[in-house]
Amino acid sequence: MALSQTASELEKADPSLARYNRQMLWEPIGIDGQRKLRDSRVLMVGCGALGTVLANTLARAGIGHLTIVDRDFIELNNLQRQVLFDEQDIADQLPKAEAAKRKIAAINSAVHVEAVVADVNHTNIEQLAAGKHLLLDGTDNFETRFLINDTSIKTGIPWIYGACISAMGLGMVIRPGITPCLRCIFETSPPPGMNPTCDTAGVLGPTVNVVASWQAMEAIKLLSGNIAALSPFMFSFDMWDNRYQQLRVAKARELADCPACKHGELEYLSGKFGGSTTTLCGRNAVQISQPSGSRIDFEHVAKNLSAVGKPSFNKFMLKCPIVQGQGDNQKEYEITLFSDGRAIIKGTNDAATAKAIYAKYVGS
Amino acid sequence: MAVKVRIPTPLRSLTNGVDSLDALGTDVQSVLAEVCQRFEGMDKRLFKQPGELNRFVNIYVNNEDIRFMDNLSTPVKDGDDISIVPAIAGG
CATH class of the missing domain: 3.40.50.720 (NAD(P)-binding Rossmann-like Domain)
Structure with a gap:
């Protein structure tokens, strides 16, 4: 059959790529494309x-x-x-x-x-x-x-x-x-x-x-x-x-009047935009400063968070306990979200963990 | 004149799960006004201020971005398909 001969030829041409022969049989990729992928x-x-x-x-x-x-x-x-x-x-x-x-x-x-x-x-x-x-x-x-x-x-x-x-x-x-x-x-x-x-x-x-x-x-x-x-x-x-x-x-x-590719304002790469974190000494907590540009709608956030915890809020802040994992791996956190988008994540001293919690449950 | 407006998942908490609606109107502005009138809270999700869309939401008429037509004044006709496409971050 022509197909198997082609596959066989491909394998002979470069035995190190034999495992990809079904992919190389797709003509736009072929052996040259596969080498580029490699x-x-x-x-x-x-x-x-x-x-x-x-x-x-x-x-x-x-x-x-x-x-x-x-x-x-x-x-x-x-x-x-x-x-x-x-x-x-x-x-x-x-x-x-x-x-x-x-x-x-x-x-x-x-x-x-x-x-x-x-x-x-x-x-x-x-x-x-x-x-x-x-x-x-x-x-x-x-x-x-x-x-x-x-x-x-x-x-x-x-x-x-x-x-x-x-x-x-x-x-x-x-x-x-x-x-x-x-x-x-x-x-x-x-x-x-x-x-x-x-x-x-x-x-x-x-x-x-x-x-x-x-x-x-x-x-x-x-x-x-x-x-x-x-x-x-x-x-x-x-x-x-x-x-x-x-x-x-x-x-x-x-x-589009794009600030990034048209005007060259790389505000996220320069660190001008985007959140910053501060570990709160002795509190097992990390503060995340996330400029929101507008006041946070606590009622709306609470509705989203009700799927994962029991949020409560007043006009100043929203709090929500979050439990992750099970058994020995269970970890408890508490999100305190302020109306300007700033948050304190209790339960960790690690900035990356706190940012992950924020991204997952608040969104950034 | 009726156009079909598609409500994306992230906005369906405002529509009690409604995923699309037929709206009357001769341009995008009037169609979206009807959507905002019908669903409480929608105006804040779509508009930064009256007449100006939030910059994390785009509106497409038959897959064309209204920013490069006549923006909110882009005319619509019977049978047109209007998609609200918000920035989504999950992954």
Whole structure:
């Protein structure tokens, strides 16, 4: 059969790539594209729901070098959608980045994985991005996405936005200087607490898989040199409502008055925008200063948080206890949110943990 | 004249789960005014101030961004599909 002969020829041409022959049989990739994937270096920012699907798919596709950065540990309620993790990882109390590295080593030992357990912020992202061909969004908050966007503009490295909640998802390929950037589309993020998060409104596994698989496909196109095949649209869908849209965003490159890619104001990378943290000495608490631009609507935030705790509020502040994990791994926190977006997270002295709690339950 | 307005998940807490509605109007402004009138709290989620959308929400008419047409004055016609697309952060 012609097909098996072709597969056989591909294996003979480069035995080290034999495991990818079903992928190389797709003519636009072929052996040249596969070699490009092998020689690619990718920074994955965040390794939760989107990040695990991305890492799994790209490792199997033979992306040569993955740097996976994540600040969080694995919880039982992650396993419903975070496909690289299992119950043993929780028992071993592994950070997500390290657990992902171990899983990928078993899936494809030819992929070099660097696991970085850290909070990605304006002080370290340029170093993490150095030498990479692509930045991938596996984050759960807008602050980090705008930081990736700024870094992409400064370095010229493309990135792929992906986000989801419940059954809804968005995705977009961003190539600085060629396509609109994220701030051409959304100039600002919603104020803290305005929008529900996956931890307050829920998210379905298939939603995550569709968004991350779309991102992974665009990554494979880009890294294998198939630039003409890249999506010029913002991909938008709601799988529960059976709606799939390709939003025409290309005009924003020329017409949006973008502070970042048009005016060069990289406010997140410079540290001007975005939250700052202060560990409150002796209180086992971290303060997060998150400029909101408007007063927080406590009633609305309380409604979101009622899915995970018992919030209470007056006109000055909102409080909500949060319990994470189970058994020996159970941890208790308390969020105190002020009307200007500032918050105190009790139950930790660790800034990255506090930022993760804020992003999950308040939204940033 | 009726257009279909799609309510995205993050805004459905304001609509008791309603995911779309038929609205009357000749331009985007009048259609959104009807949506805001019908659902309490929607105006704050969509508008920074009267006549100015929040910069974390975009409106598309038949998949085209109204910012690059006539913005809120973009005319709509029977059968048009209006999507409210807010910035979402989950992942």
